[in-house]
Amino acid sequence: MKFYDFALSVLRLFCRVFFKYEVIGIENVPLEGNVIIAANHKSNLDPIFVASSMTTREVAAVAKKELFDHKILGFILKKLNTIPIDRENTGISTVKQILRAIKDGYVLGLFPEGTRVKGKEFGQAKAGLSLFASKGKANVVPISVISSYKLFSRVKIYIGEPIDMSQYFRAKLTNEDHERISEEVMQxxxxxxxxxxxxxxxVEGIKYNA
Structure with missing residues (x-):
């Protein structure tokens, strides 16, 4: 068993032992083709919850580069296909690495908001989701992580139907276009x-564009 599979089995055990963990809609993740999974982000537990839900394909996630400053954590993240990204200044080499991961058959994992947004609020989606989807010719699977994050409480991972992004694969898009498209997915x-x-x-008071 390779490290990725071992680590994911441990994370899934953690989810089942310490939470009432359920995944709905795993069949919405295509078994082949270029795919990005995009989820809301309210807790440091979200990467664990989302990764544990992906039982049909291997994920390459994007995470802030600061996490790699810790030697042990950085080593583990690399073994889990995690790609470090500078949230303030994403270089072309990072973009190429992300697109290569999509091309190589990994499901790319992203949090469109770019950082944790606690409570009832949701952050504005960053342009990166649309950029990677259009350049990587990938459709997007929206994931909603629903939890109070309290031990032994319910955690629902709702995996929505894939969003067809093909209309953008050959389009010339500005940064404003990418932000708008990313926000549509976030909605x-x-x-x-x-x-x-x-x-x-x-969820009382939470608004979204229907």
Missing amino acids: VIIKNYCEQADGIVD
């Missing part, structure tokens, strides 16, 4: 979050 994530909250979290 789907928020919509699914509210519709699937099911007593897990209070």
